[in-house]
Amino acid sequence: MNSGPDRALSAPTAPEDAMSSTSPSSTSGSKTGSTTLITNIASLVTNDSSLGDRSPLGLIQDAAVVIDGDRIAWTGDSRKAPATDNRVDAGGRAVIPGFVDSHSHLVFAGDRTQEFNARMSGRAYSAGGIRTTVAATRAASDEELERNLTHYLAEALRQGTTTFETKSGYGLTVEDEARALRIASAHTDEVTFLGAHIVSPDYADDPAAYVALVTGEMLDACAPYARWIDVFCEKGAFDGDQARAILTAGRAKGLHPRIHANQLSYGPGVQLAVELDAASADHCTHLTDADVDALASGATVATLLPGAEFSTRAAWPDARRLLDAGVTVALSTDCNPGSSFTSSVPFCIALAVRDMGMTPDEALWSATAGGAAALRRTDIGRVAPGAYADLTFLNAPSHVHLAYRPGVPLVREVWRRGVRV
Ligand SMILES: [Zn+2]
Numbered sequence: 001m002n003s004g005p006d007r008a009l010s011a012p013t014a015p016e017d018a019m020s021s022t023s024p025s026s027t028s029g030s031k032t033g034s035t036t037l038i039t040n041i042a043s044l045v046t047n048d049s050s051l052g053d054r055s056p057l058g059l060i061q062d063a064a065v066v067i068d069g070d071r072i073a074w075t076g077d078s079r080k081a082p083a084t085d086n087r088v089d090a091g092g093r094a095v096i097p098g099f100v101d102s103h104s105h106l107v108f109a110g111d112r113t114q115e116f117n118a119r120m121s122g123r124a125y126s127a128g129g130i131r132t133t134v135a136a137t138r139a140a141s142d143e144e145l146e147r148n149l150t151h152y153l154a155e156a157l158r159q160g161t162t163t164f165e166t167k168s169g170y171g172l173t174v175e176d177e178a179r180a181l182r183i184a185s186a187h188t189d190e191v192t193f194l195g196a197h198i199v200s201p202d203y204a205d206d207p208a209a210y211v212a213l214v215t216g217e218m219l220d221a222c223a224p225y226a227r228w229i230d231v232f233c234e235k236g237a238f239d240g241d242q243a244r245a246i247l248t249a250g251r252a253k254g255l256h257p258r259i260h261a262n263q264l265s266y267g268p269g270v271q272l273a274v275e276l277d278a279a280s281a282d283h284c285t286h287l288t289d290a291d292v293d294a295l296a297s298g299a300t301v302a303t304l305l306p307g308a309e310f311s312t313r314a315a316w317p318d319a320r321r322l323l324d325a326g327v328t329v330a331l332s333t334d335c336n337p338g339s340s341f342t343s344s345v346p347f348c349i350a351l352a353v354r355d356m357g358m359t360p361d362e363a364l365w366s367a368t369a370g371g372a373a374a375l376r377r378t379d380i381g382r383v384a385p386g387a388y389a390d391l392t393f394l395n396a397p398s399h400v401h402l403a404y405r406p407g408v409p410l411v412r413e414v415w416r417r418g419v420r421v
Helices: 113-119 127-139 142-158 174-185 207-215 217-225 240-252 269-275 289-297 306-312 319-324 345-355 360-374
Strands: 035-044 060-068 071-077 086-097 099-101 161-164 191-196 228-233 256-261 280-283 301-304 329-331 391-394 411-416
Touching (some): 086 360, 113 306, 127 174, 142 161, 142 411, 161 411, 174 191, 174 217, 191 207, 207 240, 217 240, 228 240, 240 256, 240 269, 256 269, 269 280, 269 289, 289 319, 301 319, 301 360, 306 345, 319 360, 329 345, 345 360
Parallel strands (some): 035 086, 099 161, 191 228, 228 256, 256 280, 301 329
Antiparallel strands (some): 035 060, 086 391, 391 411
């Protein structure tokens, strides 16, 4: 389903109090081609370094945006804004691109409260806890899985996420993996086949047979619903040779690789990602200098997922080291019921700034433009002409407040594809 990325993220009807508007309909704009001016923006992050202060964020003070249909038509100084059909007053708030959450696991059932509770009481995290979610997911109905998915999507949207990627990986049979991807593909175009999350418990004695299944019958059943293929390359999951076989097979079926790499230990994942031109190597917590050099020399984005380290009390990935080496860094939630049960990108931004050496500007860029890069997209993650009109309004004068005021619900309003949701 490598079709155009224009399916709607299922959205709740947010009971937000409307901002002042002088137009007959401030929520129009998606299909009529009518134009809407959003003005009185105290601080606008465009992620276009040819705009505003010419920084990577392309910051414009006292800014305005014009939306034409579902796209950004104009961005600039509010005093120079062109005439439009409709007009919305942003009330002197900050506006940023909608967050691009390029790594989540949202097709699942059950929860792992007890596992988290035990871990916070001193027990170590290993890859095996995934089996608990596999059992619950297999037992769930399609309706239950979809209800759960849309619940977390709505939660993410309320926190400013306008694009998300999600994966299979809790079915681990041909039917259950294809079912997860079919359900996910009704809600996003960024769907990832992760049959190689762990070796299925049904194949515990014969991992090679499971790899053969993943690269054969399971891949055939799943490829029509997915854009990406992923593998958990880690001790206790899949080694480098297995990961290479799985990603190579996926690529032959038209799926592009991304990898769970170097999360719990040093390993071959990151260098394999760069070698295979994976769009992203995700986690990147344990890196050698050679891993960092490989990322800096290739087109693979390093996607950091601090919710996982937070929820497992693990050492943080060193974002500063990657940024200083010139690596493109994305920041995402890894939302999943085991190791990172948060859908909040603002929370991840606060962690990245507090504990991973990122500046507030770098963290914001990584959670928007960085996520877009990790999905190899240029039509999202920025507020510049031609991009989708995905905007998050903050109850704050600046994006810096996302890290400065951690845990505070600062997202006031979200626009997706030119429509207030
Ligand atoms: Zn993950």
